[in-house]
Amino acid sequence: MSSRKVFSVPGADFPEWYPSSPVATAGPFAFTASMSAVDWRTGGLAEAARPRPGLPLSTGHPVKLQVREAYRRLDLALQAAGSSLDRGVSINQWQPTYHGLQEREPAGRDPYALYWEDWRRVAHAYIQGRNEFLLSDRPASCLMPVDRLVGADADIEIQLVSLLAGSGITKSTYAHDIHSPLGGYSIGVEAGPWLFSAGFIATDFTTGLHPNARVPEHIWYGNQVAQETEETLRQIRVAMEAAGGRWENVVKVVLYLTPEGIRNLPAIDEVWAKQWPVDPPARAIVPVSGIGGVKHGNVEIYVIVTRPEHGGDREVIHAPNALDALGHSVQAVRSGPLLFLSTQLGRTAEGLSPEAAAARRGMPHTRRHIVDQVRRIHDDVAAICEAAGTSIENTVKVDAFLTDMSDLPTFLDAWKEPFTDGYPASGFFEVPPRSHEIPDCDVTVDLVVAMP
CATH class of the missing domain: 3.30.1330.40 (RutC-like)
Structure with missing residues (x-):
């Protein structure tokens, strides 16, 4: 297992003022930066990612052109680090709600009513473009809308965690009919001492929100965000345990929440305390503009699980000189060569x-x-x-x-x-x-x- 290394990668590097390496390695993994098709010299899109100005409708799909350029950079970065696209175990994709100098809508407006179709336009084209590069055994995936990306003209950013070629670890994907996504990604990946889940949402992929996550509209009873959280964790647990993981061995959770989800954090924390009464995992709470997989959803969750029977371990870290974690969480959890921190x-x-x-x-x-x-x-x-x-x-x-x-x-x-x-x-x-x-x-x- 190697120690931390960072790489400079011609063709995928960032300018000096942008404090990111294209790729960094630790233990058996390569972590890429969030890659887009931005031309860092001009601030616009790279030439390969732009339709020709005089033929905007006839020289390639504008989103797919960006996807191809972003994956070209990801591939360069991973190859430089000793990995590859097909060794990916976890992938995050980010799409913007607002472009350029477009003003944000006032707080309280319904983003699903305003932006659902635009989110769909980008996500659908992205998924088709992704399938040109990730052909099989695709990594566990999250695709989230935020308000803006760094590049005003960018429609997508992509980041991968991939296994190093010399790590001695192979990956295998797993599936379960409790969660059957339509986007063609894997719901989970086994990688030696770890399991990586995809971002799960409280849906049945047919009717929208899963029946377990719905609250009656005609009475003052039920909290939809809490029920979404409970149903999402239930689905993750069933799928993860079927793959050989155990709930007490979750080391990191990323909890994506819309503004409505954030407002209901006290209710989420009650669900959390029931799921992990003692020694909960490290938890990062990430605010997002919407949940891309289900209209009017508020919660998406992914987890990383260690597997002791495959050499994995789990150690809760308590630092007396640091602030206590917020909510029902811990400051950090170490698993093998990686330290996973809670929200900072x-x-x-x-x-x-x-x-x-x-x-x-x-x-x-x-x-x-x-x-x-x-x-x-x-x-x-x-x-x-x-x-x-x-x-x-x-x-x-x-x-x-x-x-x-x-x-x-x-x-x-x-x-x-x-x-x-x-x-x-x-x-x-x-x-x-x-x-x-x-x-x-x-x-x-x-x-x-x-x-x-």
């Missing part, structure tokens, strides 16, 4: 720091509130890493979710400070306002760190 927010024990709140109110144009939050995240992550026996510099994967892309330049400048030996593979996204686990915070970060 730039906060105090009581919420957004008074200093950040004052700076945002009194000096909003300086963006000092962003710097304060980033440095608090750094401090907490560093303390958790130290308690686990590693370092923040060993971070291999980062996803950062900002509620305002105008904060991105300040965030990027502050974010790169700890990484003196190459950047993690990263993605940076805009999500709905006040949609973080602490609504007053401006950024959520999800990280995976390599153990030395």
